[in-house]
Amino acid sequence: MKPLKQYGLQSERVLGVGKQPGVFEQEVSALEDRLMMTTLEKAIAWAQTKSMWPDTFGLACCAIEMMSIVSSRYDIARFGMEAFRSSPRQADLLIVSGRVVHKMAAPLRQIYDQMLEPKWVIAMGACASSGGMFNNYTTLQGVDKIVAVDIHVPGCPPRPEALMEGIVRLHEKINAGIPPAYEIRGVAE
Amino acid sequence: MTYEGVPGVVRTKEQYGETTLVVDTPRLVEACLHLRDEEGFNMLADIAAADYLGWASGPEDVAGYIGDASGRSVSAPGSWGLKRLPEPKPKRFSLSYHLLRVGSDPARVRVQVWLDEAEPVASVTDVWPTADWHEREAYDLMGIVFEGHPNLVRILMDDDWDGHPLRKDYPIGGEPVRFSGEE
Amino acid sequence: MAVAPRPGIYEGTRIPDPIPTVLQLDERLRERGDILQINFGPNHPSTHGVLRLIVDLSGEEVVGLSAVIGYLHTGFEKSMEQKTWWKGITYPERIDYVGFQNNELVFVLAIEKLLSLEVPEKATWMRMLLCELNRIHSHLVFLGTAALELGAISMFWYCFRERDLILDLVEMVCGTRMHTRYFQTGGLAEDIPVGFYPQAREFVEWMPKAIDDYERLLSNNEIWLERTRGIGLLSADDAIALGQSGPVLRASGVDWDLRKAEPYLAYDQVQFGVPVYPNGDVYDRYKVRVDEMRESTHIVEQCLDRLDGMHGEPWIADDRKVVLPPRHELHTSMESLIHHFKIVTEGYRVPEGEVYVAIESPRGESGCYVVSDGGAKPWRVKFRAPSFVALEATATCMRDALVADLIAIVGSLDSVMGDTDR
Secondary structure (H helix, E strand, O other), X not given: OOOHHHHOOOOOOOOOOOOOOOHHHHHHHHOHHHHOOOHHHHHHHHHHHHOOOEEOOEOOHHHHHHHHHHOOOOOOHHHOOOOOEOOHHHOOEEEEEOOOEHHHHHHHHHHHHHOOOOOEEEEEHHHHHXXXXXXXXXXXXXXXXXXXOOEEEOOOOXXXXXXXXXXXXXXXXXXXXXXXXXXXXXXXX | OOOXXXXXXXXXXXXXXXXXXXXXXXXXXXXXXXXXXXXXOOEEEEEEEEEOOOOOOOOOOOOOOOOEOOEOOOOOOOOOOOOXXXXXXXXXXXXXXXXXXXXXXXXXXXXXXXXXXXXXXXXXXXXXXXXXXXXXXXXXXXXXXXEOOOOOOOOOOXXXXXXXXXXXXXXXXXXXXXXXXXX | OOOOXXXXXXXXXXXXXXXXXXXXXXXXXXXXXXXXXXXXXXXXXXXXXXXXXXXXXXOOEEEEEEEEOOOOOOOHHHHHHHOOHHHXXXXXXXXXXXXXXXXXXXXXXXXXXXXXOOOOHHXXXXXXXXXXXXXXXXXXXXXXXXXXXXXXXXXXXXXXXXXXXXXXXXHHHHOOOOOXXXXXXXXXXXXXXXXXXXXXXXXXXXXXXXHHHHHHHXXXXXXXXXXXXXXOOOOHHHHHHOOOOOHHHHHOOOOOOHHHHOOOOOHHHOOOOOOOOOOOOHHHHHHHHHHHHHHHHHHHHHHHHHHHOOOXXXXXXXXXXXXXXXXHHHHOOHHHHHHHHHHHHOOOOOOOEEEEEEEEEOOEEEEEEEEEOOOOOOOEEEEEOHHHHHHHOHHHHOOOOEHHHHHHHHHHHOOOHHHHHO
């Protein structure tokens, strides 16, 4: 499985233009025969996205916004994801929400290791993506130094809608057949 | 507010409506006990350590120094070329205990001691139990050793961390920011 | 303002000896065998962030406890020494990320104290309004998560529904939901939009009914009472010795609120009550916070009444050495251009000195100790974090507790780990 660009995808996904599938979605569906995903693979990808349970990994401010996507206004239960599992063994998705510091890096890696494949990671917020405004002795400059990240969501903190956009893009990536980040990067799971 | 009975006071400073009592370091616990028992300061709000390495040491090091030693410098607009040196400090570290009187007559006072590098100070955990974690934090981040503290180990940094991060000679760390146009 | 008579919740002191913050296991119990040491690790199911408790259990009883923090130590204080005063305002908000306006306020008040800067009245009242909205926000998050952990799951959705109403108001004024950097030295960053007032009035009408809903769900609920009455006792003397403040102190019977004792902003010009409860258990801390939400709504209403008469007044001080000039002036006035340039590039200079400013944040006394060397960057900034001190009380509160009470007690102390670790 290669990145979609290598299959000829040209466009970028554009936010909220109309209710019809946009150029990106049309291109992805046009690529389907070139991607050569079997019906079984498509069905598995569909099932994986439809109830991807996140792990409760709230660290800092982004955790409060992550909690608010469970709330009734930005309802994430419509995606089947309101069941935040406390045990990483039962979770598919690790939303690293907040700044990861040196002392917390080892527990983060331990939690990530305990998750079972296939697993995805969303680096929520500026601090998880790149260290944010804290470029100092204790903050990890980006959580992708220790885990393989699929989606980075910018913002400080990202609005709940921004996080949902990240989650929806992750679903689209999976439906398009892109493997999780650890497979693409070839790193240990 | 006069604090005449407090033992060990070297200097009193009143600024911005706050009273600072600079106390001789060996007599700190005596002063704190007096303030707690006689004056009624029953709560220790905070212990703040500050490192004054590099304070008023030269034109490049300190941000507030306008001009140089030889005379006026016109390159600082709004300063009329006058030198402005911050008041020099007696020793490297200052430890400020912010005390609070909870009750019908609220009052605040700051008790300050000055320490050199590696000079220990007595712990006030027996006076106010809340000092426990504050002193651990001052030890962890500034390297000030508290004698008589029941559990002086690192609290915020990793247990095996080297160095005391908030000191002025400890680098800020982090990564240099890469700009996309550079390479 | 008298201190309420101290009730005798328990005899003597329950602060552990020799280490006041660690409940140490009695060695005889260990010899008798069957002590299980477990780790409530940094990744919690309960949403309090990264607190680690090392707990010794004898069956279901907690016989040993020590709290390990530092999993979110971001180095705020050292980072702020590298940034100018103006840029540094974005940092304190993220310390106590649930009560973000209060942290901004304490830093800005400290700078203004050093500068001896006069803040216009409109800014003072708006700051007060936003801080009280933030207090309600913080207590809603507390209530939602504490109830969620104890099993009253639906409270989470109710509380977060109101929280979204508050964040809508904040977004309307400040431009973003959280971490707004709206409080600037000298006042506010921008004027208040006119659409804010009717929406805020609607909120003030709606909120007491919502709080009534919460009380109807929880306050007389048998399960809630069983799980919170008599749990996590902390007497007034112990609380003061442990440096507690805010709702924890008021739930132990001490009538101490910085808004009444040492008023800042315009708190001496508004009417509000301070709830004090005598028992020092988890239930009383819950009651204190719920009652505080009501009082805060009342304060918001009074602020709105005052602000209604201040349309068109300045929202930031006029001192051009510190405050950016209005943009339209940059086209006409040379001095404004120079001031703007100096403030943005070098930053304004704050006179030499040290101050300690304390306010009543939703968690207790939040303080900021600032040392300035006369320059454009702070020399030392230290934040007195109420959550840091609240966690010192865990060992005392958890004497004679069972495992299930651990979660209730940690929730009731309402500590935010960003505030604890800074």
